[in-house]
Amino acid sequence: MTTSEQATIVEIMRENAHAAHLATCDRGQPMVRPVSPIVEDDLTIWVVTFTSTRKVEQVKTNPKVSLAFVEVPEGNRTAIAIGRAEVIEDPDQKKRVWDLCWFDLSQYFPDGPTSDEFVLIRIRAERIEWRNGPKTDKVFAPNYA
Numbered sequence: 001m002t003t004s005e006q007a008t009i010v011e012i013m014r015e016n017a018h019a020a021h022l023a024t025c026d027r028g029q030p031m032v033r034p035v036s037p038i039v040e041d042d043l044t045i046w047v048v049t050f051t052s053t054r055k056v057e058q059v060k061t062n063p064k065v066s067l068a069f070v071e072v073p074e075g076n077r078t079a080i081a082i083g084r085a086e087v088i089e090d091p092d093q094k095k096r097v098w099d100l101c102w103f104d105l106s107q108y109f110p111d112g113p114t115s116d117e118f119v120l121i122r123i124r125a126e127r128i129e130w131r132n133g134p135k136t137d138k139v140f141a142p143n144y145a
Contacts, residue, residue: 009043014039019069023065023067025058025064026054049119059087066081067081081128082125082128085124086121088121089120093122
């Protein structure tokens with residue numbers, strides 16, 4: 001994988017983060033819901049959520065997830081991250097990701113990143129299936145530093 005291809009994957013994910021869908025498992029049943037992930041240059045993906053959500057419990061029980069970023073409406077540019085998630089409650093990480101967020105989190109968490117209800121789900125993709133146009137399917141396995 002070239003640096004250029006990784007940058008393209010990040011671009012696809014960021015451009016389509018407003019329409020992303022996260023799949024978790026609940027007692028063997030796939031559960032899909034819309035999310036608004038934050039994507040870092042190294043392909044670390046963050047989902048901001050409330051501590052009391054079902055997805056937090058589902059990730060704690062079974063960390064296997066998929067996260068789909070699909071261009072709307074054409075669907076020609078896509079990236080599907082398949083990997084593992086973990087719940088992160090570290091205050092420093094919460095503040096850092098809060099500052100990276102592309103939308104206003106204070107509308108959901110008026111107390112800011114120190115809110116007891118504010119938690120992160122970090123997704124580390126083991127594989128990313130992506131395409132940057134019709135008939136260009138590729139697979140990438142990230143190497144996190």
